[in-house]
Amino acid sequence: MAKYVIIGGSAGGIGAVEAIREIDPIGTLTVISDEPVPQYSRPMISEYVSKEATVDTMKYRDDQFWRNNNVQTLTGRTANKIDFTKKQVTLDGGDKIDYEKLLIATGGKPFVPRMEGGEKDGVFTFTELSSAKDIEDKLEHSKSAVVIGGGLIGVSAAEALVKRGIKVTLVELKDNILNLTLDKTASDIAEKVLTEAGVTVITGQTVQRILGRKDNEAAVGGVVMTDGKKIPCDLVVVAIGVIPRTELAKETDLKLNRGIVVDRFMRTNIAEVYACGDVAEAHDFLLNENRLLPLWPLAHMGGRVAGYNMAGKQVEYEGGTVMSSLKYFDLPIIAVGNVNPEELDDYEVLVELKPEKTVYKKILLKDGAIVGFIFLGDIEKAGILFRLLKNHVDVSEIKDKFLSEDFGIVALPEQLRQEMFVVN
Ligand SMILES: Cc1cc2nc3c(=O)[nH]c(=O)nc-3n(C[C@H](O)[C@H](O)[C@H](O)COP(=O)(O)OP(=O)(O)OC[C@H]3O[C@@H](n4cnc5c(N)ncnc54)[C@H](O)[C@@H]3O)c2cc1C
Numbered sequence: 001m002a003k004y005v006i007i008g009g010s011a012g013g014i015g016a017v018e019a020i021r022e023i024d025p026i027g028t029l030t031v032i033s034d035e036p037v038p039q040y041s042r043p044m045i046s047e048y049v050s051k052e053a054t055v056d057t058m059k060y061r062d063d064q065f066w067r068n069n070n071v072q073t074l075t076g077r078t079a080n081k082i083d084f085t086k087k088q089v090t091l092d093g094g095d096k097i098d099y100e101k102l103l104i105a106t107g108g109k110p111f112v113p114r115m116e117g118g119e120k121d122g123v124f125t126f127t128e129l130s131s132a133k134d135i136e137d138k139l140e141h142s143k144s145a146v147v148i149g150g151g152l153i154g155v156s157a158a159e160a161l162v163k164r165g166i167k168v169t170l171v172e173l174k175d176n177i178l179n180l181t182l183d184k185t186a187s188d189i190a191e192k193v194l195t196e197a198g199v200t201v202i203t204g205q206t207v208q209r210i211l212g213r214k215d216n217e218a219a220v221g222g223v224v225m226t227d228g229k230k231i232p233c234d235l236v237v238v239a240i241g242v243i244p245r246t247e248l249a250k251e252t253d254l255k256l257n258r259g260i261v262v263d264r265f266m267r268t269n270i271a272e273v274y275a276c277g278d279v280a281e282a283h284d285f286l287l288n289e290n291r292l293l294p295l296w297p298l299a300h301m302g303g304r305v306a307g308y309n310m311a312g313k314q315v316e317y318e319g320g321t322v323m324s325s326l327k328y329f330d331l332p333i334i335a336v337g338n339v340n341p342e343e344l345d346d347y348e349v350l351v352e353l354k355p356e357k358t359v360y361k362k363i364l365l366k367d368g369a370i371v372g373f374i375f376l377g378d379i380e381k382a383g384i385l386f387r388l389l390k391n392h393v394d395v396s397e398i399k400d401k402f403l404s405e406d407f408g409i410v411a412l413p414e415q416l417r418q419e420m421f422v423v424n
């Protein structure tokens with residue numbers, strides 16, 4: 001029997017391995033992953049496609065990581081079933097692995113809606129290294145692409161492809177790209193930057209069906225939009241969203257909402273079973289409730305907390321919140337918390353817009369505390385605001401300084417500076 005079994009060897013699984021080994025250097029530890037080399041940085045898929053990164057430079061941990069941590073790796077293997085009563089995981093092919101403590105770190109999978117022509121050769125998703133490699137192979141013979149979905153993944157796919165000299169059309173159903181991350185002003189600026197870089201952005205519409213080529217009906221030749229317009233293309237990237245990979249929880253007693261529900265110790269409702277990362281619904285410190293927060297640093301942090309607790313050291317997860325740190329065509333953007341409330345009545349909003357410098361800052365306050373902000377173009381002081389937001393600091397006395405040129409840690413009251421920013 002393995003003392004610890006982890007399903008998924010990416011950000012969450014790696015965090016857990018590191019924490020377990022800090023506490024327990026010898027307990028048998030097995031990691032199951034259906035990806036052959038799971039220890040790569042998923043956010044760098046875009047840079048792989050744009051040729052700014054290679055498989056080697058996108059490794060989050062080196063190839064010796066598993067051996068150095070004395071991990072039995074079952075890579076290229078899928079966990080198909082968990083029997084929580086027998087404490088046993090069944091793999092593809094029928095092999096069974098017994099566990100004492102189990103971590104489910106299965107992450108997310110792309111949401112691909114049913115679409116006429118969706119099965120054609122040349123339709124890709126953008127969440128795994130294997131898809132990125134498939135796209136890479138296709139690019140040699142491609143001139144144009146349609147990316148469906150103007151969210152974080154769709155925009156990074158569009159950027160990567162246009163950097164490879166591909167003519168890219170980005171299609172977003174809502175009126176603004178990045179609408180779950182930014183407000184309209186920031187989204188408009190981002191769209192302008194994309195357009196100037198050569199991406200054609202179409203909003204308020206989607207792809208109705210995918211067409212075949214004249215000489216080969218089985219391969220992508222174009223798309224038909226909802227208004228009936230045809231756009232010729234050689235490949236289609238579907239980047240509509242990512243959903244938690246919760247298949248293993250089906251028909252079990254594991255408590256599931258949109259993701260697997262965990263407490264502040266990353267424990268599920270079943271004894272000795274933990275979950276973390278994109279598959280889990282964990283604590284949001286701003287909302288003070290559980291939610292899906294599919295972010296790399298939170299998956300790693302959640303994995304660490306799970307690992308410590310699995311190995312017997314009680315550690316509480318401090319939680320995360322919505323936070324995006326983006327860089328499209330050298331335009332840096334940081335968006336944290338609630339940046340786009342439907343009703344502004346209860347909020348105070350501080351805004352600075354300098355279009356000539358491509359700078360936009362918006363800070364939202366509620367009951368004296370920062371609840372969200374967007375910094376675009378100039379992100380230098382975003383770290384200070386993040387700390388103030390995270391600690392729910394009443395900033396009523398200092399908020400007027402936030403947008404001044406010389407705002408910095410020294411502008412904060414001495415006591416606050418000592419409490420939050422001085423490392424002893
Ligand atoms: C293109 C892209 C860009 C991104 N950019 C950013 C960014 O800029 N910043 C940021 O914070 N986050 C970003 N993210 C999100 C980030 O990558 C995820 O939050 C993070 O990878 C989650 O880690 P995880 O360990 O929970 O799951 P994952 O990284 O999804 O890993 C889960 C692993 O488990 C394996 N697995 C699943 N089910 C099974 C099974 N049954 N058996 C065996 N193996 C299984 C999967 O194949 C996978 O290897 C991006 C994601 C993508 C796709």
